[in-house]
Amino acid sequence: MDRDREAEREDRIANDIINDFEAEFHEGLKESKRVDIYNTEHLENQKRRDLETLKQAWINEKMVPTILPYEEELMKRMFERIRKQLEFIEMNNVELQTQEKDIKLILVLIESELERIQFMIRSYVRLRLRKIDKYALYIQEHEEEKDKLNNDEITYMEGHLSMQHGLFEEQFLKKMNLTRRGNLGEDKEMVVIPDKSFPVITSAIRDTYVSNASINEGSVYVAQWQEVSQGIAAGDLKIL
Template structure:
């Protein structure tokens, strides 16, 4: 461990837990908006933040009506921070719902991807697909032959299932030392070395596993 690692560790230890959670949520939101596929749901992080939001709302409600100017000023600061955190939570969830809507059949039929959803998201996905299927059936699919009504049809070598483009370009930063730090671009002989602190513009598929392990962050 060199001096930079020691300084980074000291900086991380100085960051309060609440601030660290907000920073992590911000990064998760950015990553979710940037990644072409849906990423694992941050269950523990969201649970901590939602509990903190609940506690802060209760505090604001109990202190509302206090005539002390200092208390009122603190309440304004707390409410402002609450709105910021709620905005991040909503934006994070909306980014995920957008992908669930767009790649619903792909997610549902791919166990490894389906496992990245939270229970409410999985319930939403199934309801969304059910409504979509009913709407299409009532609108026009009922006029088609039975064999042409499937939304996941792959006849003729052409799939109707929309999948994320894992070869789309992303900006990313290496945030950890990686033992096996050679990234390879699928389908080619190209490879490159990932160095901590460096920023790259590269195909998502080349850094996908590093992103999922938390060694590389999307920016």
């Protein structure tokens, strides 16, 4: 009887994990068992929305010329789910060392899915760091641009600028017996500015207007970034 109950328990766990896997996100099974049906559906919907938001944030950062606001709350939820899932995997891996279980293959699938999500997060972060490297002086001069960074990114940018200033002084000014006047950013010719006329492809989420042109829901529209940036921020358009 104990063996039958153990088999039934393992089947339930396996089914729960498979359902979470198909939903593209996973949460600790212990937590999901302690909530009622309404809360479970709410959590599943939240996970799906978060995954779609992450995908779209990644696409947006990749396709537009300027740096976008950091998805602070989204990343907090993502990292918390990843942490819980890794704890679940580690807990079951310890048990697998003493007893073989059918759940082993499913754990491998979960690990693969987590790697995919972590890849997307790393790619998102790298895209932002590249823009910070390229537009550091511009971002530093514009408070509204600096507000788009999180604290770690601001620290990274300040370190990048400090290193850039030191390199400039060491490689050029000292060798030419010159003295740097002020900051590098004061020389406007040295400030790299994002090309806001860069073309982007968008899709209308709802009926809207772009540069006084009426765009119907579902329509695909190609325009300069400066023309559609407000529509993207308002949620009327999304980048493809």
